Amino acid sequence: MYWRPVRDVLAELVSELSPEEIEQLLDTPPDPSLGDVAFPTFRLAKARRRPPAEIARETAEALAARGFSARADGGYVNVALPREAAVRDILRETAAPDFARFSWGAGKRVVIDMSSPNIAKPFGVGHLRSTVIGQAIRNLLLRAGYEVLRVNHIGDWGTQFGKLMAAYAMWGIPKGAPDKIRAYLELYVRFHEEAERRPELEDEGRRWFKRLEDGDPEARKLWRMFVDESLKEFMRIYDRLGVSFEYVLGESFYNDQIPGVLEEVRAKGLLEESEGAFVVRLGDDLPPALLLKSDGTTLYLTRDLATALYRKNVLGADLLLYVVGREQSLHFEQLRGVLRRMGYPWADAIVHVPFGLLRFGGKKLSTRRGRVIFLEEVLDEAKARALQILEEKSPQLADKEAVAEAIGVGAVIFGDLRQSRLHDVDFDMEEALSFEGETGPYVQYTYARAKGLFRRAGEPYEEALAAVPSDVRGIAGDRGWELLKLVAAYPRAVRKGIELYEPSAVARHILDVAKAFNRYYQEERILVEDAEERRAKLALVARVARVLADGLEVLGLKVLEEI
Numbered sequence: 001m002y003w004r005p006v007r008d009v010l011a012e013l014v015s016e017l018s019p020e021e022i023e024q025l026l027d028t029p030p031d032p033s034l035g036d037v038a039f040p041t042f043r044l045a046k047a048r049r050r051p052p053a054e055i056a057r058e059t060a061e062a063l064a065a066r067g068f069s070a071r072a073d074g075g076y077v078n079v080a081l082p083r084e085a086a087v088r089d090i091l092r093e094t095a096a097p098d099f100a101r102f103s104w105g106a107g108k109r110v111v112i113d114m115s116s117p118n119i120a121k122p123f124g125v126g127h128l129r130s131t132v133i134g135q136a137i138r139n140l141l142l143r144a145g146y147e148v149l150r151v152n153h154i155g156d157w158g159t160q161f162g163k164l165m166a167a168y169a170m171w172g173i174p175k176g177a178p179d180k181i182r183a184y185l186e187l188y189v190r191f192h193e194e195a196e197r198r199p200e201l202e203d204e205g206r207r208w209f210k211r212l213e214d215g216d217p218e219a220r221k222l223w224r225m226f227v228d229e230s231l232k233e234f235m236r237i238y239d240r241l242g243v244s245f246e247y248v249l250g251e252s253f254y255n256d257q258i259p260g261v262l263e264e265v266r267a268k269g270l271l272e273e274s275e276g277a278f279v280v281r282l283g284d285d286l287p288p289a290l291l292l293k294s295d296g297t298t299l300y301l302t303r304d305l306a307t308a309l310y311r312k313n314v315l316g317a318d319l320l321l322y323v324v325g326r327e328q329s330l331h332f333e334q335l336r337g338v339l340r341r342m343g344y345p346w347a348d349a350i351v352h353v354p355f356g357l358l359r360f361g362g363k364k365l366s367t368r369r370g371r372v373i374f375l376e377e378v379l380d381e382a383k384a385r386a387l388q389i390l391e392e393k394s395p396q397l398a399d400k401e402a403v404a405e406a407i408g409v410g411a412v413i414f415g416d417l418r419q420s421r422l423h424d425v426d427f428d429m430e431e432a433l434s435f436e437g438e439t440g441p442y443v444q445y446t447y448a449r450a451k452g453l454f455r456r457a458g459e460p461y462e463e464a465l466a467a468v469p470s471d472v473r474g475i476a477g478d479r480g481w482e483l484l485k486l487v488a489a490y491p492r493a494v495r496k497g498i499e500l501y502e503p504s505a506v507a508r509h510i511l512d513v514a515k516a517f518n519r520y521y522q523e524e525r526i527l528v529e530d531a532e533e534r535r536a537k538l539a540l541v542a543r544v545a546r547v548l549a550d551g552l553e554v555l556g557l558k559v560l561e562e563i
Contacts, residue, residue: 162209
């Protein structure tokens with residue numbers, strides 16, 4: 001970062017904090033008039049048991065004695081950097097191949113559980129969050145040097161299949177269903193509606209699932225049909241989202257491993273009978289973990305034990321991430337708890353990455369009640385609206401269909417990722433597709449605008465990105481400096497995203513960069529006559545484009561050269 005000289009001197013002055021800790025504390029003051037770098041002294045005040053304002057004054061004086069323009073403001077030390085030297089430092093840093101790249105993950109393998117829709121149910125918008133959050137986290141982890149294996153843990157096992165089989169056996173494929181997946185949905189919904197009036201249907205569903213577990217040929221044939229039809233549907237959606245997987249392993253993949261896992265738990269004296277079922281006690285803080293029902297069927301937790309052991313022992317995971325809704329928090333606490341009791345210290349490498357609900361019109365989505373919105377229909381509508389906008393704004397644009405697809409799909413993805421993953425998202429199509437405001441199309445358009453300057457100038461983008469002009473006065477004014485500082489701060493946003501598994505850190509930052517660039521574009525003439533000033537300004541624009549492109553790629557949006 002451009003504030004490294006300040007950090008290095010502070011490291012000499014402050015023995016209580018390491019250079020890395022100081023780096024994390026340094027920030028940009030909220031008001032540019034205060035300076036370029038802010039150092040909060042509150043941690044020092046606590047360690048030294050002295051007022052923060054006193055320490056800030058002393059630190060500012062010590063920095064001033066080293067040649068810095070520093071002042072104390074309350075508990076903060078604000079430092080103004082020598083502008084032109086700092087500009088050149090930023091240009092050098094942001095031209096480097098390893099800009100916004102880290103190495104602490106090198107040699108470590110992460111297995112990330114993401115998407116994981118259920119077989120025989122439509123790919124609804126409810127699956128969107130795990131898919132796009134997981135993909136963005138994967139892209140972030142790659143920037144820290146990790147090897148990342150994406151696993152799609154398809155929900156192809158469980159009592160819901162018994163219910164669907166029972167429904168299929170009783171009623172067959174509904175007439176008028178547009179495709180088999182929607183037919184399966186209609187059957188599933190009808191089963192739950194009928195079961196409210198006829199509770200004995202639940203027992204019939206359980207009997208069918210037990211037949212499936214026991215290898216009954218009729219049950220297996222029905223199950224295989226459900227799986228094959230569903231996978232065709234899923235892969236079409238993933239192609240549109242730009243998402244792929246290193247492994248697609250359904251819950252059923254682990255069936256033959258479950259007996260061994262249960263035997264291990266039993267041999268270690270952990271499995272206890274409770275009202276006919278079998279549980280593992282997890283102490284006073286957690287309820288017992290139910291591994292085997294009284295009728296002998298297994299549960300999600302049983303299968304996730306086998307899954308975790310496979311990912312650790314066979315896939316070689318150093319870190320196991322589960323991008324799953326926050327309502328499953330207890331499940332993952334129990335999973336870690338059982339593994340700890342089994343004597344596996346790596347249980348702490350299991351990390352639940354929770355997220356909030358996705359709503360359309362304020363409603364949570366439920367397959368049981370049939371209130372499901374098909375993701376493909378949402379993507380189609382987004383593309384159609386984007387195409388309509390392009391017909392009005394850019395009628396001469398080539399490949400409008402492909403551009404509309406990229407903008408429409410990107411709008412849906414960005415509409416999710418720009419908000420903290422823990423927040424509930426109430427999706428608004430019109431807002432998400434706006435070319436103004438905090439949207440994917442806005443960032444995509446800003447990138448295209450920046451790259452368009454190089455076409456107009458007739459100068460190569462790559463040369464401008466590599467350039468570190470000796471004369472930087474043309475971009476050392478307040479507007480250029482504020483934009484450059486945002487560009488330079490991008491690695492911090494990436495680091496935050498990696499450490500917190502939070503793609504919104506990158507989304508929010510590239511929005512800030514896009515807004516600042518558009519202000520700069522409106523207020524400054526970039527393609528000026530003076531060759532040195534023009535060279536400096538294009539060097540700045542190239543770095544803006546680099547940050548926007550990298551941020552869009554992190555989030556899973558396509559980078560468009562022209563809109």
